[in-house]
Amino acid sequence: MKSICLYFQVHQPYRLQTYRFFDIGINHDYYDEFANSSIMQRVAQKCYLPMNRLLLDLIKEYGSAFKVSFSISGMALEQFESCAPDALKSFQELAKTGNVEFLAETYAHSLSALSDKEEFMRQVKMHAQKVEELFGQKPTTFRNTELIYSDDIGATVAGMGFDVMLTEGAKHVLGWRSPNMMYTNAINPNLKLLLKNFRLSDDIAFRFSNQGWNEWPLTTDKFTQWLNELDKKDEVVNLFMDYETFGEHQWEETGIFDFMAALPGAIYKNTDLKFATPKELGKQLQPVAPVHVPYPISWADEERDITAWLGNDLQNEAFDKLNALSSKVKHINNPSIQRDWLYLQTSDHFYYMSTKWFSDGDVHKYFNPYGNPYDAFINYMNVLSDFIIRVENEGVDVDEELKDIKEAVSSMSEKAEKAVKKAAKKVKETLEKGKELNFDDIKDMSDSAIKKLLKEIDIETLTGALKDTKEDLAERIIPNLSTKARKEYDKLEKELKKVKKSDIRKYRKMVEDKLNELFGK
Amino acid sequence: MRILMFGWEFPPHISGGLGTACFGLTKGLAKHGVNVIFVVPRAYGDEDEQAVRLVNASDVTFDLEDKEYKEFWSRVKYMEIGTNIIPYVAPEDFEKVVEKNKKTSQEFTSNVFSRRYQFSGKYGTNLMEEVSRYALIASAVAQKEEYDVIHAHDWLTYPAGIAAKKASGKPLVVHIHATEFDRTGENYNEIVYGIEKEGMEAADMVIAVSNLTRNTVIKRYGINPDKVVTVYNAVEPVKSNETQTLKKNVKEKVVTFLGRITYQKGPEYFIEAAYKILQKDRNIRFVMAGSGDLLHKMIERVAALKIADRFHFTGFLKGDDVNHMFALSDVFVMPSVSEPFGIVPLEAMRIHVPVVISKQSGVSEILRHALKIDFWDVDAMADSIYGLCNYDALSETFKKYGKEEVENLKWENAAFNVKMVYETVFP
Numbered sequence: 001m002k003s004i005c006l007y008f009q010v011h012q013p014y015r016l017q018t019y020r021f022f023d024i025g026i027n028h029d030y031y032d033e034f035a036n037s038s039i040m041q042r043v044a045q046k047c048y049l050p051m052n053r054l055l056l057d058l059i060k061e062y063g064s065a066f067k068v069s070f071s072i073s074g075m076a077l078e079q080f081e082s083c084a085p086d087a088l089k090s091f092q093e094l095a096k097t098g099n100v101e102f103l104a105e106t107y108a109h110s111l112s113a114l115s116d117k118e119e120f121m122r123q124v125k126m127h128a129q130k131v132e133e134l135f136g137q138k139p140t141t142f143r144n145t146e147l148i149y150s151d152d153i154g155a156t157v158a159g160m161g162f163d164v165m166l167t168e169g170a171k172h173v174l175g176w177r178s179p180n181m182m183y184t185n186a187i188n189p190n191l192k193l194l195l196k197n198f199r200l201s202d203d204i205a206f207r208f209s210n211q212g213w214n215e216w217p218l219t220t221d222k223f224t225q226w227l228n229e230l231d232k233k234d235e236v237v238n239l240f241m242d243y244e245t246f247g248e249h250q251w252e253e254t255g256i257f258d259f260m261a262a263l264p265g266a267i268y269k270n271t272d273l274k275f276a277t278p279k280e281l282g283k284q285l286q287p288v289a290p291v292h293v294p295y296p297i298s299w300a301d302e303e304r305d306i307t308a309w310l311g312n313d314l315q316n317e318a319f320d321k322l323n324a325l326s327s328k329v330k331h332i333n334n335p336s337i338q339r340d341w342l343y344l345q346t347s348d349h350f351y352y353m354s355t356k357w358f359s360d361g362d363v364h365k366y367f368n369p370y371g372n373p374y375d376a377f378i379n380y381m382n383v384l385s386d387f388i389i390r391v392e393n394e395g396v397d398v399d400e401e402l403k404d405i406k407e408a409v410s411s412m413s414e415k416a417e418k419a420v421k422k423a424a425k426k427v428k429e430t431l432e433k434g435k436e437l438n439f440d441d442i443k444d445m446s447d448s449a450i451k452k453l454l455k456e457i458d459i460e461t462l463t464g465a466l467k468d469t470k471e472d473l474a475e476r477i478i479p480n481l482s483t484k485a486r487k488e489y490d491k492l493e494k495e496l497k498k499v500k501k502s503d504i505r506k507y508r509k510m511v512e513d514k515l516n517e518l519f520g521k
Numbered sequence: 522m523r524i525l526m527f528g529w530e531f532p533p534h535i536s537g538g539l540g541t542a543c544f545g546l547t548k549g550l551a552k553h554g555v556n557v558i559f560v561v562p563r564a565y566g567d568e569d570e571q572a573v574r575l576v577n578a579s580d581v582t583f584d585l586e587d588k589e590y591k592e593f594w595s596r597v598k599y600m601e602i603g604t605n606i607i608p609y610v611a612p613e614d615f616e617k618v619v620e621k622n623k624k625t626s627q628e629f630t631s632n633v634f635s636r637r638y639q640f641s642g643k644y645g646t647n648l649m650e651e652v653s654r655y656a657l658i659a660s661a662v663a664q665k666e667e668y669d670v671i672h673a674h675d676w677l678t679y680p681a682g683i684a685a686k687k688a689s690g691k692p693l694v695v696h697i698h699a700t701e702f703d704r705t706g707e708n709y710n711e712i713v714y715g716i717e718k719e720g721m722e723a724a725d726m727v728i729a730v731s732n733l734t735r736n737t738v739i740k741r742y743g744i745n746p747d748k749v750v751t752v753y754n755a756v757e758p759v760k761s762n763e764t765q766t767l768k769k770n771v772k773e774k775v776v777t778f779l780g781r782i783t784y785q786k787g788p789e790y791f792i793e794a795a796y797k798i799l800q801k802d803r804n805i806r807f808v809m810a811g812s813g814d815l816l817h818k819m820i821e822r823v824a825a826l827k828i829a830d831r832f833h834f835t836g837f838l839k840g841d842d843v844n845h846m847f848a849l850s851d852v853f854v855m856p857s858v859s860e861p862f863g864i865v866p867l868e869a870m871r872i873h874v875p876v877v878i879s880k881q882s883g884v885s886e887i888l889r890h891a892l893k894i895d896f897w898d899v900d901a902m903a904d905s906i907y908g909l910c911n912y913d914a915l916s917e918t919f920k921k922y923g924k925e926e927v928e929n930l931k932w933e934n935a936a937f938n939v940k941m942v943y944e945t946v947f948p
Binding site for chain 2: 020021022023024025026312313314316317318320321372374375377378381382384385388389
């Protein structure tokens, strides 16, 4: 028995307001609040609320036989919370039915998988946590922004403990193989892959209302007939699409809601397919083979690659300049910087800069607030330039830095003081022991003690005693001589070419006697 | 003395320096007792008419059956709009222009002869149609008004100037603010060139805005040097609100290019110089303000050089935003490949911004307190910019003496020279 897996993507970016060069360094408010809230409210009215109601009714009608899955980006979740709480509530109602799986993705709907593994993992964890908070389930299935996938990305996701990941059934990756089976990651076979059946998915998502399409109008009978025509060996049909398909991309007037309301019934009636969530499929199905994806794929455009986001110089420049901040931002504990760091990473900003837009038509135009990719680039770079200044200013807070230096200096001088005290104590202890002091002990004495000693000894004796001594001892003594004594010493030292060993001993004995007289018992 | 003057634009509805220059000149002429009747294709009603009486060509109506006009029209050949003919058109309008171009010539003729005609007064879609209609109206206005000399600014108004001269027999002065070679280089449009040449030949006197332009007029258009006179432009005195010091928004030095982003203005040399400097000194930001057919190409170049975090674009600026931009600038650069005069550096200097200008600009003939470089010499441009950003003694000198110098370039003086030209044709 085959399965059918419905997954819907919900995402809304934080669109930027017109931000000019003059705003750089002055205005840190980047977002078009009016556009963002009005778009969110419009889409909630036209899509999220009616479609959630429809799904809820289907679940009530068919019970556990009807299942769907969602991935809702952190950007959309935050905007639900601020502008469309009723939409969030209706998603939570769906969650409560137990028939709906919520997937994890990058919190910011970002391209971090392509640039920064650490940031990618941080955002995935952040999103999983948010999903758990709002919907009461810990995601075990992962889908990346725009279904972007490669062997390496899959391995990272597997390493984070996910069981299943969704991606595109791209022809250039699959070759002759069917997307309607379960595969595994090429590096870590623990990660199972479900691949989008792009023909059947796009029949609904893109072609449903296209009157130039030779299959128009699409009916549930026709669609279930196609499902029946699938190869016997096929195990799962993955219908992955933007949730905004319903009511936004395909208006209500096209009959899209009626189609979806009738689809489950038609599937039960005409086929033997059953609905399943990605998590269930990961447990039920046996993977057939690893799939090798050395270069990233996505669900976009004919090429199914990432060139819609990172395909020209504008996009690469903006993306590189943004990512260069990653290591700095990590250490900044400022909530508004952390927020903007996420919002600016959203893939839509780079999508708006696509020059494929000119040829690749409608999908790129959708929701695009800019007239052309150049305006999108200028506006984004102006915002990013301000953000860079803020990040850099956080790094070099002069007052903070000065405070740090002062603290370091004072702790160092404290330590030095302690060390000096300890040394002085040691010398004193040694001296107080009352043992017989000898000539070599001078080098452990304090400067003041040495000076005191030198006052009592005539220079000739000293010069004789110091002949042929170890260097370190002489170095302790000679600097402690007065200027006058030093001169005399230098003079005598030169004259005193050779001294008998017995004489040296004699002189040293004289010094030692004095030493014991002053500091001994 | 009364002058019938034809100009395509008048402040505040301007897209380049031409309207500003016309306005300054008419004010200067008024001080010398010269009255000006100024004919624009389209008046909006908010123009400053203190020095001129504005005639709105859109308000002038015609008798369709008038044989004289029909006859005039038969001499005006149908002119096709090519891509180079409209150098001022914004890139986003270009597609539309090409689209509209497919109009038939029959439609064109009937439009020109409609009873009333609403001019756009821009440099857009049906420019040639407007130029022709404007010439028709000129001959009507020329018979109605009282004046001594006809004065026409740039090629768009030369057919009007010629028509007015034919209708009235009054002497004609044409004023060359830019030639077709300045706008398009060697890929010049033959029709525009033809109109320019015809205007200069029909004129009793030709005024060029610099010796550079005067040479072009003599060499490229074969005009008798005796009737070509150089009169330099000037700049309006600074208004008090322009001198307000604005708080700078970034801590780095700001180096600005401000003008149309077209071949003529040499924007790519500015980008290459910026790239060179940024390899050495990251404490400078570059701004390219303006719009034009090369804008997208320039954005792509900046992205490819990976300097977009230090090189910013503002789009087209007008009014206060221009002054705002100057106020934030530490250096202004005009790297024009060919600039008959170039009034923008004067606007920068009068509010204390040091300038780097190309030797290929007319204004470099008269300015002393400006660093002058060849537009193609990117190294010299980079040197000059770097010097003005880093050596305060240099920039302070330029700020101080530059302002003084510009304040001495008065429209009153330029207008006096223009009046002298009038007197040679109307003694």
